[in-house]
Amino acid sequence: MEGTPILNPIARRSEMDSYKLFINGEFVEAANGKTFEAIDPGTEQPMATVAQAGKADAEAAIAAARKAFDSGVWSGLAPSARLAKLQDFADQIAQQGLRLAATESQNAGQIMNLAKFMPLLSIGFARNISLYAATKFPWEEEIPASGNAFGPGREFIRREPIGVCVGIIPWNFPMMMAMWKMIPALAMGNTVVIKPASYTPLTALILAEAAKAAGIPNGVVNVIAGSGGEVGKILCTHPDVDKVAFTGSTAIGREIMRMASSTVKKVTLELGGKSANIILDDADLSLAVEGATYGTFSHQGQICESGTRVLVSSKIYDQFVEMFKKRAEALRVGYQMDPTSHLGPLVSKEQLATVEGYVKTGKEEGAELITGGKRVEVKGIKGGYYYAPTIFVNVKNKMRIAQEEIFGPVVCVIKYDTDEEAVAIANDSIYGLGGGVFSSNTARAERVARGVRTGTMWINNYHIFADFCPFGGYKQSGVGRELGAEGLHEYTQVKRVHVSYVADRNTNMNFSLLSDNKKVEGFGYCCPTAVNAGRGALSSISKSIVDLGSRRALILTDPGVRKAGLADLVKNALADFCVGIYDKIPPDPDLESVDGATDAARELRADCIVSVGGGSVMDTAKGVCVTLKNGGKANDHLNFVVLTEPQTPHIAIPTTAGTGSEVTNVSVLTSKGAGRKLFIVDTRIMPNAAILDPRFTMTLPKEMTVATGMDAMTHAVEAMTSIMSNQICDGQALHAIRLISENLPLVVADGKNEKARLNMQIAATMAGWAFTIAQVGLAHGMAHTAGALHHVPHGAACGIVLPKVMRYNVDHATDKLALVAQALGVNTKGMKEREAALAAADAIEDLMKKVGHPLRFRDVGVPEDGLMMCAFHAIADTADLFNARPVNDPMEVFEIYKQAY
Numbered sequence: 024m025e026g027t028p029i030l031n032p033i034a035r036r037s038e039m040d041s042y043k044l045f046i047n048g049e050f051v052e053a054a055n056g057k058t059f060e061a062i063d064p065g066t067e068q069p070m071a072t073v074a075q076a077g078k079a080d081a082e083a084a085i086a087a088a089r090k091a092f093d094s095g096v097w098s099g100l101a102p103s104a105r106l107a108k109l110q111d112f113a114d115q116i117a118q119q120g121l122r123l124a125a126t127e128s129q130n131a132g133q134i135m136n137l138a139k140f141m142p143l144l145s146i147g148f149a150r151n152i153s154l155y156a157a158t159k160f161p162w163e164e165e166i167p168a169s170g171n172a173f174g175p176g177r178e179f180i181r182r183e184p185i186g187v188c189v190g191i192i193p194w195n196f197p198m199m200m201a202m203w204k205m206i207p208a209l210a211m212g213n214t215v216v217i218k219p220a221s222y223t224p225l226t227a228l229i230l231a232e233a234a235k236a237a238g239i240p241n242g243v244v245n246v247i248a249g250s251g252g253e254v255g256k257i258l259c260t261h262p263d264v265d266k267v268a269f270t271g272s273t274a275i276g277r278e279i280m281r282m283a284s285s286t287v288k289k290v291t292l293e294l295g296g297k298s299a300n301i302i303l304d305d306a307d308l309s310l311a312v313e314g315a316t317y318g319t320f321s322h323q324g325q326i327c328e329s330g331t332r333v334l335v336s337s338k339i340y341d342q343f344v345e346m347f348k349k350r351a352e353a354l355r356v357g358y359q360m361d362p363t364s365h366l367g368p369l370v371s372k373e374q375l376a377t378v379e380g381y382v383k384t385g386k387e388e389g390a391e392l393i394t395g396g397k398r399v400e401v402k403g404i405k406g407g408y409y410y411a412p413t414i415f416v417n418v419k420n421k422m423r424i425a426q427e428e429i430f431g432p433v434v435c436v437i438k439y440d441t442d443e444e445a446v447a448i449a450n451d452s453i454y455g456l457g458g459g460v461f462s463s464n465t466a467r468a469e470r471v472a473r474g475v476r477t478g479t480m481w482i483n484n485y486h487i488f489a490d491f492c493p494f495g496g497y498k499q500s501g502v503g504r505e506l507g508a509e510g511l512h513e514y515t516q517v518k519r520v521h522v523s524y525v526a527d528r529n530t531n532m533n534f535s536l537l538s539d540n541k542k543v544e545g546f547g548y549c550c551p552t553a554v555n556a557g558r559g560a561l562s563s564i565s566k567s568i569v570d571l572g573s574r575r576a577l578i579l580t581d582p583g584v585r586k587a588g589l590a591d592l593v594k595n596a597l598a599d600f601c602v603g604i605y606d607k608i609p610p611d612p613d614l615e616s617v618d619g620a621t622d623a624a625r626e627l628r629a630d631c632i633v634s635v636g637g638g639s640v641m642d643t644a645k646g647v648c649v650t651l652k653n654g655g656k657a658n659d660h661l662n663f664v665v666l667t668e669p670q671t672p673h674i675a676i677p678t679t680a681g682t683g684s685e686v687t688n689v690s691v692l693t694s695k696g697a698g699r700k701l702f703i704v705d706t707r708i709m710p711n712a713a714i715l716d717p718r719f720t721m722t723l724p725k726e727m728t729v730a731t732g733m734d735a736m737t738h739a740v741e742a743m744t745s746i747m748s749n750q751i752c753d754g755q756a757l758h759a760i761r762l763i764s765e766n767l768p769l770v771v772a773d774g775k776n777e778k779a780r781l782n783m784q785i786a787a788t789m790a791g792w793a794f795t796i797a798q799v800g801l802a803h804g805m806a807h808t809a810g811a812l813h814h815v816p817h818g819a820a821c822g823i824v825l826p827k828v829m830r831y832n833v834d835h836a837t838d839k840l841a842l843v844a845q846a847l848g849v850n851t852k853g854m855k856e857r858e859a860a861l862a863a864a865d866a867i868e869d870l871m872k873k874v875g876h877p878l879r880f881r882d883v884g885v886p887e888d889g890l891m892m893c894a895f896h897a898i899a900d901t902a903d904l905f906n907a908r909p910v911n912d913p914m915e916v917f918e919i920y921k922q923a924y
């Protein structure tokens with residue numbers, strides 16, 4: 024042997040150490056008394072005897088881990104309490120540092136120069152991961168918006184330990200791999216059964232001593248050495264094991280997955296690789312050669328993510344190969360504990376035979392062996408599984424030596440012409456574990472790195488692991504990740520907890536699915552829009568802008584409203600706060616209308632939207648406020664109750680009689696893609712302020728006054744009859760109905776009747792508040808459909824169907840409709856409730872006639888043969904969900920359309 028080993032185990036030992044199994048906090052012999060020998064692969068001499076676990080021992084270890092887990096002695100601790108214990112564990116590992124390093128080196132064949140760092144890395148890993156788990160890991164997380172509008176409540180998730188976690192460890196880095204399995208599992212509150220590889224059982228058992236000395240409770244850590252075939256099978260199939268984490272070959276990984284499937288265990292697998300180390304033509308050659316050398320020959324190539332396919336650009340190929348050969352030949356192969364050795368022995372006779380077999384295959388396949396390809400004899404030592412660093416050049420990626428994992432100091436050099444070709448070759452593999460790119464151009468290297476389908480890419484480096492960076496495989500290189508936050512998540516279960524907002528049978532909309540009683544009893548009421556009403560209310564606008572923290576208001580309007588001079592009125596009131604007027608909003612706006620207005624707002628850097636117009640302008644403005652705040656396009660934000668923050672400030676100035684949209688939580692937008700009207704529904708989109716100034720509705724043409732008045736009427740009536748109706752909404756709706764029935768004829772007779780105009784605005788606002796909470800019903804579903812398919816103005820369509828829908832609902836909302844009749848001025852004295860309810864529908868029709876509202880769809884351009892299609896669309900409108908009478912049958916809806924035709 025050249026040089027003097029720091030620790031010469033052969034010289035040091037008079038008698039062999041013996042190691043026992045660690046089960047339930049005790050070091051014990053195997054139940055059947057069996058032992059085996061741990062071998063020093065550098066001398067082929069035994070270095071320790073080890074108790075060999077069998078079935079009974081595996082079962083005992085599992086039982087101990089199960090009992091410890093279920094008792095809560097570890098899983099029930101606060102993460103900070105576990106942190107304290109794991110820090111003690113790290114201290115104990117530190118105390119065993121020299122022994123661990125020497126044992127690891129001698130038993131695993133790891134050169135001492137590498138093994139001496141392993142305790143240090145292990146300790147750092149334990150400290151980093153356990154601290155992160157205790158202080159930064161998201162154990163509990165609130166979900167601010169659940170995405171289910173029909174099951175309101177608090178939603179949170181808890182991350183909980185999985186249970187008994189088995190860690191099956193490979194022989195290449197026995198100590199570090201045991202730590203990778205143990206620490207995350209323990210930090211997350213699990214208990215573990217660790218099974219080291221039969222070749223290298225010792226350091227895991229020393230770690231068990233450290234765990235015991237640290238006072239980790241009995242049963243939380245168990246370490247059993249034994250054959251993978253016998254013990255592994257029990258660990259992977261036992262019903263009391265919840266998770267198996269395995270590092271090793273892909274062949275065994277498949278088997279483990281198969282075995283674990285019988286009890287559907289969670290599985291993480293870190294498997295084989297055939298990683299590509301890509302040398303670009305602009306690489307610093309001396310660095311790249313060093314990277315290829317370190318990337319393939321470290322630890323004799325027995326590292327899963329080794330860069331065993333070195334892909335070299337044809338432009339630098341010859342020069343690279345020459346330098347690489349020289350570098351490989353300068354590596355010293357020697358006894359692993361000799362500090363001058365660069366490479367130690369392979370781990371076993373079997374592994375040596377595998378490597379020799381592949382080298383033979385490579386030659387037969389036509390690859391050119393330029394160095395190595397043979398065993399090495401180390402002076403002064405008889406035996407030892409030493410093998411020379413071996414380079415094959417002119418390798419074709421299809422060859423077996425380029426496709427199969429060899430796990431030895433054998434590298435394939437493959438030539439390529441373009442970066443794209445290099446990426447394609449790298450990806451032509453069943454594996455995807457690691458990989459490298461060497462280049463002097465980082466942008467180019469990153470492009471290549473992005474293209475490779477693999478779990479890790481190093482640029483101008485290799486074999487760099489880090490505690491907080493995830494490691495794991497694409498494709499057949501594995502399942503799941505180790506290290507980092509991702510690695511910790513693999514050791515937790517996720518539990519979602521829903522705390523219902525409603526603890527009442529009659530308020531739970533979902534439960535009502537299986538019952539005939541659809542009425543929702545309980546309610547919440549929150550309509551945050553501030554209203555300034557009355558002649559001259561416009562003056563309040565500049566104060567509102569300042570209160571909202573805004574300085575740059577964009578007026579949104581439509582051409583008709585602008586032509587009527589209303590936008591300019593607002594512009595003057597805004598003075599310097601106005602950054603522009605956008606007037607391109609069409610009637611019944613679609614998503615593109617919102618996108619156009621949003622672009623204008625972005626260009627003008629608007630921080631506040633002032634909408635001046637009817638429902639079309641306001642719906643657009645709501646969409647703009649959401650899109651401005653959240654980015655992207657309107658189509659990205661169509662949703663129900665998902666917004667968690669205030670949107671761009673919005674002041675609404677209605678100019679119709681009206682839709683009430685100035686106070687509602689809904690934006691109705693046509694989607695050309697979906698072929699129907701879609702919604703944003705969210706309290707966060709309600710305008711911050713609404714200004715009801717009658718001057719703004721004086722110019723509204725008569726037919727619009729009528730149609731929008733009937734829109735407000737429909738809101739109020741449907742809010743009354745909705746299954747979500749409640750006392751507050753009823754009060755608003757009834758007063759709105761009264762105001763509309765009295766004032767609509769007045770404004771039709773005289774559009775300049777200021778008082779009546781204001782009353783209509785107030786009525787529309789109240790109806791809007793009512794329907795925001797109580798929702799609407801089938802009349803809206805049918806009007807939305809007629810609007811989307813046949814462009815019938817919303818208010819007109821609402822009016823046409825309203826009395827028909829009231830009659831359809833008569834037996835499901837009799838009392839409510841009777842109240843509506845009274846509000847409409849019907850003398851219900853002496854009438855039966857149902858009679859009064861039907862009289863309400865008649866009164867609506869009388870009002871429509873009086874104000875000249877269209878009464879039939881045929882009058883507003885709906886073709887008769889379009890009615891059936893309307894019916895099929897209408898039954899899917901969200902508004903129907905709240906209708907007093909359940910809406911399920913398209914033929915019933917068709918019937919109503921026909922009546923309204």
Ligand SMILES: NC(=O)c1ccc[n+]([C@@H]2O[C@H](COP(=O)([O-])OP(=O)(O)OC[C@H]3O[C@@H](n4cnc5c(N)ncnc54)[C@H](O)[C@@H]3O)[C@@H](O)[C@H]2O)c1
Pocket residue numbers: 581582583584585587589609610611612636637638639640641642678679681682683684685687688689690691719720721722723724727730731734817818
């Ligand atoms: N979000 C909600 O809560 C809600 C409620 C009901 C309806 N809507 C939606 O509102 C839309 C219908 O809105 P709308 O009925 O108010 O009509 P609108 O906004 O489409 O306006 C119709 C026409 O009237 C003109 N106009 C409006 N005010 C005027 C005025 N004062 N003087 C002169 N011309 C004026 C406009 O220029 C336009 O040409 C539909 O898309 C409907 O889905 C939304």
